[in-house]
Amino acid sequence: MFKQACWNEPVIFQLGRKGRKGHMVPKADEEIRQTIDSALTAFPKEMLRRALPELPELSEVEVVRHYLRLSQMNYGVDLGFYPLGSCTMKYNPKLNDFLASNPSLTGLHPYQDESTVQGILEILSTLAKLLAEITGTFEVCLQPAAGAQGEFLGALIMRAHHKLNGNIQEKTELVVPDSAHGTNPASGTMAGFKIVVIPSSQEGCVDLEALKSAVSGHTAGLMLTNPNTLGVFEKDIEEIADVIHEAGGLLYYDGANLNAILGKVRPGDMGFDIVHINIHKTFGTPHGGGGPGAGPIGVSKELEQYLPVPRIAFDGKRYYFDHNKPRSIGKIRSFYGNVAVLLRAYAYILSLGAEGLEEVAEVSVLNANYLLKKLSSIRGLELPFARGRPRKHECVFSLKKLYRETGVRALDVAKRMLDYGIHAPTTYFPQIVEEALMIEPTEAFEKEELDRFVDIVRKISEEAYSKPETVLKAPRNAALGRLDEVKASHPKTMALSWRMHQEKPVCEYKQ
């Protein structure tokens, strides 16, 4: 049975000894030292640090050992099944990591003369074109650091568009379905819009009537995920687009679920005006424990003028930056984007080509529907919304029945899954599903692993009905048992740094 390493590894501040060093800093040349006796004397005393920062002092080998031990207490896609719904935890090809460690990328400075960066500019420019083709948009901007920043940028472009049309005073509302990712309403608010939430239909999709009654002259746009967070395709997309466009609004595509439709249907063709792409989801770049990702956006021809500067252009001979875009919304970050992530996506698209990307979509959908079918027969699991309709890349089950009958919740089932050496699906999302388990297998796992997952879920269901304690007390095989998340957030007990912990220790440090 699976057993995660548990090293009882102390916090790094408790390791090492005074005087140890983990890295030899290069010395300044003797000549420099002689020329400059002490440069620091020129610094005003009140701006110099009085005491050394209280960083740990470790030798190199101790640092390596510490972080390697910690790595063994972490679970990644390379270790096994990771069906975290909405996050598209697919395989991250090793070649792409290798290419991203090339010194001709890692050592590049963003302000180098254009003649010295033609290679990377060609890669970025081509990637933008490939992404425009894949999404059916006119032009792609690679700058956003993540999907949520892409959303923010998209919402700012809506603002800029309505401003130019002279009706920003009226266009104050952004419509968001209740099944949307939390980033949608948060991004819309950041861009200054009032969020209007519309309820989902019985089918779990946009309710056209609800949409029509929510839409008015104040509607700036709609943010939509398609396929939506239930994994169901919004089949009324044409009508939805018409309602929004007739009201003078813009249609925004949340690209979280783009994986399911690669090569099948393009957001731009469905009437979306602005599309973001989660590079780390759809294009297989590593999620890095939470980031970095990249969240390029594609826009229609009409909206191209608002994209951030600078833009990469080509004059037939060489690539260059174009800063002359008077209607641009400006900047959302420094420089040009998360280039090391984008380069990996470029290699990913080249490896798969059009056929491979379509295969990605098909198999991710096949895998999700296979799981849907197999899991449906398991006691305590119910499939809410849109029964009988195929899902796309993910399916969402409700454990309401299991909870009612056994007292075992989705959270408990998720924890028990860890004991079997798999990562849990997303839980309690979308919020319209009670006791939700949101399962996205991606195309990257083999049938045998899917079957094993089904067996595990069946076993856990049996445990819930026969000996619920096993599930309620899980996990036992992860590095640690359940954590007190309330304590971590309570004003009286929270410790957000070693400093805070030392000032008012909240717990006897114990391993």
Place this chain on the structure above:
Amino acid sequence: MAKTDAIHCYIPNSVPDVKRQMMKEIGITSIEELYVDVPRKFRLRTKLNLPAPASELEVKKHVEELLAKNKISRDMSVFLGAGCWPHYVPAVVDAVVQRAEFLTSYTPYQPEISQGILQSLFEYQSMICELTAMEVANSSMYDWASALGEAARMAARLTQRTEILIPRIVHSERLATLRTYADPAGLTIAPVGYDSDTGHLDIEDFKRKISRRTAAVYIENPSYLGFVETKAKEVAEETHDHKAMFIAGVDPISLGILKPPGEYGADIVVGEGQPLGSHMNYGGPLLGIFACRDDRQLIRQMPGRMIGMTTTLENNKTGFCMALQAREQHIRREKATSNICTNEALCALSSAVYLALLGPRGLKELGEIIVLKTSYTMKLLEKIESVRVPLFKSPHFKEFTVNFDAAEMTMQEIHEKMLRHGVQGGKHLNSEFPELGKTALYCVTETHSRAEIDSLAQTLNNVLQERS
């Protein structure tokens, strides 16, 4: 559109036989049946117009050939900084962040199986707190610029005021990003002038501009143009007298020698963590630092993810999990403190490893070496006729201004000639600060050897003499 039965190495179930078996289980005969609800009129009728699939070897060769067209410090001397700096990244850092257990994991929603990244991020937060002398840090923002934007919005929420005072001397991209974040919240940005002798904040101008509208006052140390801002404490006091928030921006690699912002009254600290163990990567990914004081009001308004120390429910063992998630978008939705979700966690891990390796003494030594080399370079360049280095009479850290007003050539001419001699000079400042004339911002770090610095001076001298 007929698809062939190609087998893809990233897609185990692309084997036709496996597919058939799975389809049979689902009760379909074609995968097309799973797409029946996609309106026909929108369906792609042709294949995407993309290059044909390529083998690993082909992709590798192709990408490497393109990358080989780039020039890096191996091919020429580069003296650029301005928000992304060349610092040495120890081999251990790369070795740790390439561990697939870290690299291929995601947001630690299941803390029991994610203690590795959680503890690492807690250590990152803790080390940032030690460096900045603050008590709370989040586990990363996208970059310094967006962190500043979020800090301004946080200050506005806390004070219910609408104006942000910032120094006139600030990076134009950072300023542009700040405006982008501030505008939709109805905030205005008011620049404060500088003393043309020292570059320091013009205190008179500052006192004139601060008012009951001021939500926050922002300063940077070292400043964008490399000099050390000495009036930090005075600015902090005046800011607090007006009940506004004081935000400090830092290059953390200076904090082995420079006073930490927590000691001159900062309420919020932002900065760029890239120097601490992340490669330049043509400007991204970067690492936004975000820290604040241990104040309940402030903490509740923090953007981004925070990792907290806690215990297991059963036997009281120490562990880590995400804390205060109720501020974040996945819980609070439109009322969240920020929309950030995916962040720069792996870069934060790089920084934790980097700081653990250098330790307090290493960081101090490094800071001193950077100051030495900066001074040495300025001294050498000073000797060149028709060059003024630096423009401001202040001590400098890592970056400094070089003025060519007395030279007969244009900036572009000088730049091109230098480049032909294998030297990529500093960033031109004429569009950002026209009042500084023909000025460039040069950067020197521990990565520049004395030979390189000497040759910079030699080249510059030669280039400037070519015409005269």
